[in-house]
Amino acid sequence: MTLLSVRDLTVKFAMRDQNLTALNKISFDLAKGERLGIVGESGAGKSITGFSLMKLLSHPGFIDSGQILLEGEDLIELSDARMRAIRGNRMAMIFQDPMVTLNPVLTIGQQMVETLRAHRKLSESDAKQISIVKLREVYIPSPEERLDQYPHELSGGMRQRIVIAIALLLDPQLIIADEPTTALDVTIQADIMDLLLELCQSNKVGLILITHDLGVVSQMTERLLVMYAGKIIEAGRTREIINDPQHPYTQGLINALPQQTEPGRPLKQIPGNMPSLSAIPTGCPFNPRCEYALDHCRTTPPEIVRYGNVEVACHEVSRLNAERSEEQGA
Amino acid sequence: MTELKNTQPLLELRSLEKHFDLDRGFLETIKFRGGKIVRESRQVHAVNDITLNVDRGEALCVVGESGCGKSTVARLIAGLLTPSSGEIHYDGVRIDNGSRSDIMSLRKKMQMIFQNPYASLNPRMTIQQALEEPVRYHNKSFSKGEVQDKVADVMRSVGVDPSWAKRYPHEFSGGQRQRIAIARALTVDPEFIIADEPISALDVSIQAQVLNLMLEAKNQRGLTYLFITHDLSVVQHFGTRVAVLYLGSVCELAETATLFENPKHPYTRALLSAVPQLKDDHPNHIRLKGEIPTPINLPQGCPFESRCAFANDRCKVEQPKPLLQTDGSIVACHAVEEDRLES
Amino acid sequence: MSNLSESHPPSFWTRIWESNIGYSFRSNPVAVASLMIFIVIVLMAVFAPLIAPFDPYDPAQIDIMNSEYPPVWIDGSDPKFLFGTDDQGRDLWSTILYGTRLSLLIGLCAVALQAFLGITIGLLAGYIGGRLDSLLMRLADIQLSFSTLMVAIIFLAVTQAMFGSETFNQYAIYFLIVVIGVAEWPQYARTVRATVLAEKKKEYVDGARVLGFGPMRIMVRHILPNSLSPIFVISTVQVANAIISEASLSFLGLGMPPSQPSLGSLISSGFDYIFSGSWWITAIPGVVLVILVLVINLLGDWMRDVLNPRLHKG
Numbered sequence: 001m002t003l004l005s006v007r008d009l010t011v012k013f014a015m016r017d018q019n020l021t022a023l024n025k026i027s028f029d030l031a032k033g034e035r036l037g038i039v040g041e042s043g044a045g046k047s048i049t050g051f052s053l054m055k056l057l058s059h060p061g062f063i064d065s066g067q068i069l070l071e072g073e074d075l076i077e078l079s080d081a082r083m084r085a086i087r088g089n090r091m092a093m094i095f096q097d098p099m100v101t102l103n104p105v106l107t108i109g110q111q112m113v114e115t116l117r118a119h120r121k122l123s124e125s126d127a128k129q130i131s132i133v134k135l136r137e138v139y140i141p142s143p144e145e146r147l148d149q150y151p152h153e154l155s156g157g158m159r160q161r162i163v164i165a166i167a168l169l170l171d172p173q174l175i176i177a178d179e180p181t182t183a184l185d186v187t188i189q190a191d192i193m194d195l196l197l198e199l200c201q202s203n204k205v206g207l208i209l210i211t212h213d214l215g216v217v218s219q220m221t222e223r224l225l226v227m228y229a230g231k232i233i234e235a236g237r238t239r240e241i242i243n244d245p246q247h248p249y250t251q252g253l254i255n256a257l258p259q260q261t262e263p264g265r266p267l268k269q270i271p272g273n274m275p276s277l278s279a280i281p282t283g284c285p286f287n288p289r290c291e292y293a294l295d296h297c298r299t300t301p302p303e304i305v306r307y308g309n310v311e312v313a314c315h316e317v318s319r320l321n322a323e324r325s326e327e328q329g330a
Numbered sequence: 331m332t333e334l335k336n337t338q339p340l341l342e343l344r345s346l347e348k349h350f351d352l353d354r355g356f357l358e359t360i361k362f363r364g365g366k367i368v369r370e371s372r373q374v375h376a377v378n379d380i381t382l383n384v385d386r387g388e389a390l391c392v393v394g395e396s397g398c399g400k401s402t403v404a405r406l407i408a409g410l411l412t413p414s415s416g417e418i419h420y421d422g423v424r425i426d427n428g429s430r431s432d433i434m435s436l437r438k439k440m441q442m443i444f445q446n447p448y449a450s451l452n453p454r455m456t457i458q459q460a461l462e463e464p465v466r467y468h469n470k471s472f473s474k475g476e477v478q479d480k481v482a483d484v485m486r487s488v489g490v491d492p493s494w495a496k497r498y499p500h501e502f503s504g505g506q507r508q509r510i511a512i513a514r515a516l517t518v519d520p521e522f523i524i525a526d527e528p529i530s531a532l533d534v535s536i537q538a539q540v541l542n543l544m545l546e547a548k549n550q551r552g553l554t555y556l557f558i559t560h561d562l563s564v565v566q567h568f569g570t571r572v573a574v575l576y577l578g579s580v581c582e583l584a585e586t587a588t589l590f591e592n593p594k595h596p597y598t599r600a601l602l603s604a605v606p607q608l609k610d611d612h613p614n615h616i617r618l619k620g621e622i623p624t625p626i627n628l629p630q631g632c633p634f635e636s637r638c639a640f641a642n643d644r645c646k647v648e649q650p651k652p653l654l655q656t657d658g659s660i661v662a663c664h665a666v667e668e669d670r671l672e673s
Numbered sequence: 674m675s676n677l678s679e680s681h682p683p684s685f686w687t688r689i690w691e692s693n694i695g696y697s698f699r700s701n702p703v704a705v706a707s708l709m710i711f712i713v714i715v716l717m718a719v720f721a722p723l724i725a726p727f728d729p730y731d732p733a734q735i736d737i738m739n740s741e742y743p744p745v746w747i748d749g750s751d752p753k754f755l756f757g758t759d760d761q762g763r764d765l766w767s768t769i770l771y772g773t774r775l776s777l778l779i780g781l782c783a784v785a786l787q788a789f790l791g792i793t794i795g796l797l798a799g800y801i802g803g804r805l806d807s808l809l810m811r812l813a814d815i816q817l818s819f820s821t822l823m824v825a826i827i828f829l830a831v832t833q834a835m836f837g838s839e840t841f842n843q844y845a846i847y848f849l850i851v852v853i854g855v856a857e858w859p860q861y862a863r864t865v866r867a868t869v870l871a872e873k874k875k876e877y878v879d880g881a882r883v884l885g886f887g888p889m890r891i892m893v894r895h896i897l898p899n900s901l902s903p904i905f906v907i908s909t910v911q912v913a914n915a916i917i918s919e920a921s922l923s924f925l926g927l928g929m930p931p932s933q934p935s936l937g938s939l940i941s942s943g944f945d946y947i948f949s950g951s952w953w954i955t956a957i958p959g960v961v962l963v964i965l966v967l968v969i970n971l972l973g974d975w976m977r978d979v980l981n982p983r984l985h986k987g
Contacts, residue, residue: 016696041533155621185395190604190615215606242608256538258567269538273503408883434885442883450876454898464884
């Protein structure tokens, strides 16, 4: 059962003299209740993907072409009014900074009741009851009292829990979480991730987790997309990609982690930087940083093709894989 | 080399404390409490009684979560803040109370690298100006050519192309800016570098580049590091010793390998278990109760007592002393002292 | 970014032209037109002695018999006098050119004085802080609670009485610059202090301190260049204000003497004749004054929009 199906989504930014392509024909599917991770470095387009799915892109960004099908309905064709009814109701978004979602001058209770009553015909007291139930679901102690508090009276971890509770208020089918724990401490991050995982599993909610942290993705998600310069370069089951990455960039990303090197030895770094949108190299976008690049990598952009159990956008994937197994054999 | 010189540590912190006044000025200290007007001033206890040595040539990592005072420690050592009490000694000389000109030559030997490469370079100075300024300032006798040679030297050593010199910081990516910031610190030939979360604002692939650069500089120049971070995987890779801070106090201080193999303090254990692991499928992290209390009103006993699963009545009233363990680590915990922790 | 090492760094002017500011300027017709008009006015004022057909300061060229000729497009005019003549028989066109020159000079010098005082005080208050900050800012508050015009009127009236009208008229231009300059420094001081407080928290300032630089160097070399945007923005507003202040004071008879008229004193001197039909003596300098102030304010508006850090980060 497919919940969300993205087809050839292209997002551009209208700049002074030209349109810059921020997302280049990305396609992926998400089944009901599935948890999908999107990883990449800043500038890869992972956050833009999240915003595009919610149709929250603001000027100068715009959706150029493609389809976003939520249970067969193309969100791109929808009017703003119809889209507002879907946002928060069937799809919800969690941001890195909880204060993006929370209004500092309204109490938690007012915000939750307002959100509920905007989408459902409910009495004030019913809405309050639902809010309390949801707050309890995210393990907020004494939720009745929290309803009367303002966001600034709560700690960062607590705020993010409340944001999750608000996201779950209308029982959405899909939650898009954009770096939900990056601003939090490790111990709090672990708690929030546990919570998110538990809620998604018990309520059969689909999750798109956008993050730069491979460790988080590996523990939270079933499938994984790796993005680079506005393209999906590797997609497949999370475990398989983490254990045996095929694309040289994914390999580089995993090998660069300090855990992968003996303490004190130089880390295996990827040379160079992510290209800026105005200077994406021709051919494979990763070619200037790739140690295996050949001539056709510099001229022809690779298509994303199935290789083994994963999909990879790399011309040389079979050669590299063969070389690797030879090395390991020898 | 360290054995030859002597056993004196390069940097010594002796019962260092830093409090910030929350209520500044007379009017703010006046409050209305229970029908009476009272005068009270609240203080944030950012750093409490920290005693710590940094030996020559080592990389001491200070880890902890936000609000634990790790950045305050860095800024105290760098002279950006003055301690409320306690002493800081550098190479045997006390540096926390001298005038600026007295300790200038010592200050020059310790440099700082900051977290945010987008804010740590002056946006109105070209790379060349930013790098030449400290060289000129500290070597008044240098000729123009000597200054330029020195700058070109440093630029090459951190992998910054000298042809970038005429450009402004905003033309560079975060990783490149951090390289330039490191180059700037290296222009005055320091021996001690305080690095305050130098890679946490950078992307993963760039983090590796910068970390490698810092390791390389350490080996080539014999630098000593005080490395502030919240990222334990970086600590494991980079640090020779680790100090774990909680609410302004050191709760565990140990050799890196010892700490990761055998963490003793309950907080260290929780911290280590919370790091998301790449390959391990079903992690089980230690859940802590609640969140870090505010450092305004410190608990009387152990700072970690409110969240600790092993806390008892003694922990509520008595602050644990840092005690030396058999494997050389120093732990401040009653439960460890009484051997109440099952391992 | 990737081909950074291959291309040459652009020159200063190309950099400005290519920058966001340059682009925003090019694509804003109001700003371009305002700047062009402003430049034309400034050029005419600077080259007034070359452009003006008469020298209004030379009594030998003034003939009282020529007084109150209307502008050339009205019946009864003399083709020698483009905009007609004033009550003393001076050529209005020449007088306006010289008057604009004086108004601009007083405006710019007064603002330079304001900026010097305000920036120095603002930097010190913001960077050093503590008691000095409280003291200086309370001074600014007190200064601001008197209106500029009130201070100026009292000061100028007292000096006029003290030195006598003859000496006063001789040094009127300096008195005007000082009084307008001193009266408005708190505007600068407050703006600069606010930016300094924001900049002081940034890591590059900490970096400079760790490198051992002294407070003077940090203030002047590091903080000041990064506080320039708001200084530019208020400078435009302040130049316009200073020109208006000067005109108001001159209109009230406390500014430039009729023998050396600025735009304000010209408007004032024509005011007596406005009901006798000689409207041009007041109206034409008035229009010039309005245009001058308007283009400066339009430029200031554009600049505020461009330099507003909330609108674009970078």
